[in-house]
């Protein structure tokens with residue numbers, strides 16, 4: 430295969446420690462990517478099994494090749510949000526550990542034609558799963574203005590959203606916005622100086638919409654907890670505050686023994702905590718890792734254990 434799948438796994442040592450891997454355990458890597466974390470998980474497995482999920486065909490193709498000699502890896506092309514049906518299909522009731530390393534891989538970002546990066550000029554695409562219909566072109570050219578405003582505000586937290594959407598609407602009336610460069614030029618026409626953050630926010634927002642990154646994430650985390658054996662671990666790496674907030678709040682809710690209104694003096698809810706939170710504060714990269722891999726800078730790792 431000519432292309433190289435380049436991705437440096439983030440918080441690798443910390444993830445492997447967090448998963449507390451048993452040699453005969455069953456583990457799920459829900460975001461296989463370049464298989465950096467999966468490789469290390471596999472090194473610790475003896476009779477155990479690894480289920481490697483990704484929705485990107487390129488990632489899976491590289492994975493098949495990389496692990497062609499391993500007979501304890503099962504690759505699944507799917508969205509990890511389908512965890513229940515994936516495990517059911519494989520006749521697996523419960524697993525010992527699950528890893529989610531959310532977002533895009535360096536390979537996706539650096540492969541210009543995938544259209545994820547504002548640093549390359551390419552067709553607006555941004556699909557992790559290239560068999561899906563919805564791409565960045567569709568979002569930018571076909572979504573009505575109110576929908577775009579909602580997406581840029583919610584997923585990009587961009588204060589100049591309204592002006593940017595107005596500029597997009599004006600431009601696409603003249604001719605379709607087909608490339609990342611055209612979109613960058615439109616954003617630059619609204620925010621001419623120091624605009625890298627704005628551009629990054631708008632690209633992030635479109636990517637989240639195209640790949641439904643935040644939809645059902647909370648439900649998915651709950652399903653993953655349900656699928657863990659007692660003592661099993663779930664480790665999640667996030668790269669922006671929107672994702673991290675969902676992970677943090679979902680874990681907190683599942684760790685509570687009482688969810689009664691604070692005004693009620695005694696507990697009447699009979700709620701039982703399902704998990705313990707292993708690290709109260711998220712684990713972040715060391716300075717050494719940041720120096721080696723600046724892309725790890727916003728990573729946060731949260732880990733829970735099923736009780």
Ligand SMILES: C[S@@+](CC[C@H](N)C(=O)[O-])C[C@H]1O[C@@H](n2cnc3c(N)ncnc32)[C@H](O)[C@@H]1O
Pocket residue numbers: 436437438439459460461462463464465466467482483484485488507508509510530531532533534535557
């Ligand atoms: C940050 S990379 C993972 C890198 C990997 N941990 C490694 O060390 O090489 C994220 C990967 O997860 C995939 N991905 C993101 N969201 C997904 C989802 N909801 N379902 C399946 N795969 C997903 C992306 O296609 C990408 O390949």
